[in-house]
């Protein structure tokens with residue numbers, strides 16, 4: 368199976384996982400320095416074999432985005448590199464029904480309080496900036512060290528494809544943009560206000576399988592890095608925006624207090640559509656430098672309909688500071704970006720119980736590893 372990983376050592380990796388009965392192994396197929404000094408996030412267009420890499424460029428005045436053609440032998444061929452405002456940390460594609468020849472992607476820039484949007488030719492992998500929104504605050508938030516300014520952190524497209532949500536860790540807000548269906552331009556609508564000091568980081572939607580309709584059940588789950596909490600909301604669509612009614616709030620350690628210094632990072636709905644997986648960073652829950660993945664149930668066992676959110680338990684992450692993870696491949700496995708272990712790891716995935724399993728393979732890369740994703 369193919370994996371891609373971003374390393375703050377300045378490399379984007381194309382990796383190969385060989386699963387064997389005795390011992391599995393991750394090997395490097397190729398490595399590129401063309402993403403820039405601090406690759407932070409990867410976004411794969413599987414249909415066109417194009418990989419997009421955000422360069423956070425920590426400490427530098429500009430960030431950048433690079434697109435790569437990913438060839439079947441694993442080599443990464445640079446298509447385009449474009450400078451951006453500093454600090455891009457997450458991106459996501461979206462489209463507009465009235466724009467037939469191009470799609471779009473939005474980028475959250477943590478460092479510069481900015482959300483930017485690009486139009487992209489998905490076939491060629493070329494892209495250009497179309498919009499940006501920069502925010503300010505009149506004073507720091509309750510956690511002054513982390514909330515000195517707005518810090519957009521995530522980009523999530525709603526299930527109907529009409530809205531983009533951007534959790535802002537610094538401002539305790541989820542910014543919401545309506546996508547103009549005729550031209551793809553983003554329009555700010557009423558944001559969602561999170562609890563003061565909670566630091567919303569990333570968000571994910573749950574719907575019954577395959578639903579793209581605002582008429583069906585739509586739920587939003589949000590992880591808050593500063594309070595180490597998960598919140599859940601039933602979503603309703605209005606003429607010009609979305610409203611949220613809270614259905615859950617709980618810690619990512621169940622009934623236990625979050626260990627000092629720990630911080631939540633990633634959230635996703637598991638492949639069976641019935642659980643929520645969350646990465647807890649720097650908690651050492653499974654021993655020194657062995658952090659945890661928290662699993663919550665959120666639907667019936669078949670993932671067909673909503674059920675009350677319940678904490679199931681913690682599972683080992685096999686390293687320190689899981690900043691990103693991706694559950695995918697065939698059979699399903701969990702790729703873990705172990706930032707502070709400077710490694711990428713793959714754990715098995717228990718498809719019956721919808722929980723992480725044993726460690727299959729782990730590979731040290733050339734720096735801190737903020738993101739890893741499955742390829743094709």
Ligand SMILES: O=C1O[C@H](COP(=O)(O)O)[C@@H](O)[C@H](O)[C@H]1O
Nearest residue numbers: 423425456477568592630632690
């Ligand atoms: O201070 C920083 O924080 C941002 C966001 O990190 P996270 O802990 O919320 O994942 C990080 O990207 C940046 O490198 C760091 O300087």
